[in-house]
Amino acid sequence: MRRRIPSNSMLIAFEAAARHGSFKEAASELLLTESAVSRQIARLETFLETKLFERKGNRVRLLPVGTKYAQEVGDSLARLERDSQRLMGQSPGTVDLEIGVLPTFATRWLIPRLGMFQNTFPHIRVNLAQRLDPFNLPASGFDAAIHFHDPAWAGLVIHPLLHEVLIPVCNPSLLSGTRTPPPLDDLPRVHRRQNAEAWQIYAQETAQHLQNPLAGVRFDLHGMAIEAAMAGLGVALVPRTYVERDLAEGRLVTCWPPGQSVSKTFCAITTEPLDECQPALRSFVLWLLDQAAATEDQP
Template sequence: MRRNIPSSASLLAFEAAARHGNFARAAEELSLTEGAISRQIARLESLLKCKLFDRTGSRVKLNPVGARYARHVGETLERLDRDTQYITGMPEGNRSLELAALPTFASRWLIPRLSSFRKQHPDITLNIAARIDPFILTGSGFDAAVHFDHPAWAGMRMDFLFKENLVPVCHPELLTDTNLSSQLNELPRIHRRQNPEAWYSYACESGIVLDNPAQGVRYDLHEMAIAAALAGDGVALVPWMYVEKDLSSGALAAPWPKSVVLSKSFCLVKPVETGINDAALQAFEQWLRAEITDSGQ
């Protein structure tokens, strides 16, 4: 069936007029006459069989239908512009992968290792976007996601990668007491907002008494909690894999035991159906698993 899609000229004219709230300014931006803008919008309204602007004399204002359509058209044109610029900048013969990943995993573990991937696969461009929550992979524009195991991924292929275990860390200068259990109870606690019970669970598992496990500041990301710990603001319960370099360099200290109970399974989430980027995705997965093995995860 033939798609009922407006012309790009009509959409550009409408988007500019909606954004400016004025046909004259839209015409100036697009180097057209005001009459040309008006005709393009009239064609669009004819195609849609509804009015998009309320007209009072020479003045125009988006009506509710037009405002909603303008939002969707603006998002579509912006996405099309980004995709066009991206394709224009790709070397000939280059393949690309669109990967979604948890923000701290991407910035603290994955990206610092990508030079190795680029050396092995110089013809593959890996683009990474941060996603905190699971989402519907089909139709999202992503080829795969590195994320924690979750029922929301039902219907997708989930291949286990590693376990993420938490450990309390702090700036070494905060460790002034030889009684580490007592010190952990006294230090300000740093929480991750999405896991408010973590410190309580850690106290139960480790046997370390914490008078008020829920006390302390809360941040959305492990990256934020790590930054706070590096700044000496308190003790954060974060994944060991994200702070290995900081612990090795002495920037952070972890004198308390790792948690075994507080862990999540990370998976590579992929569509069930094969796609045009399967070979590139397979190359990335092989490299990723080798890096996980080498890092001892």
């Protein structure tokens, strides 16, 4: 039976136009004319028998049905590109794993340890892609995810790795000339935008006085907050797991008590139990569990 799928040229033009919100910018990215992009999208709308864009003169606006379709098409194209690149670069006997992972967890915890995994399993190549939010793992093309525990993973297999315990850290220069530990209320503070109440909860747990717990600069990622702390912009409340090396090497210091509650739990997520996973993925997840246990055992 012949598949009823739009042509690649239609989908690529649509995805670019939806991402940019402009036929002109999509044409520039794809090295096409604006009219060529417009024709491809018109053909796609005819094929689907559905309008994806609202056109007003030279301006276009993605309709709600187009917004949802754009997300699905973008995910499918990214998966196809990822699978193609994996085959093009694959060496004989090498097994590739595609892992969707939280970006700061990848850069601060996982990547510094990956060399050990590769030394033990030289035939397994681990490819990482950042995912800030939970996603549909079975339909994503990823072999596994490393993310926070979340109800969105219902029906999948959860392998708890590490607990997120927050600690205040800052550049040592921020404490020069102050008594130890200085009151947090006397220092500028750094916030992670997605966890706006973290300082308020921390102050209640540790009996720290903060006149305005929400005062301070805000960043989207823990990685940004850590860099801000190292740059001397203030005290950041971040997972200890992310800053162990910086504390050990003196780039950051902490002289306040750690948070008392576990904010979130980092997990590996697979679609099947470990004994049913492919051998390469099973080896990787078991290695993750061992590394996480060693991290939790550190003082």
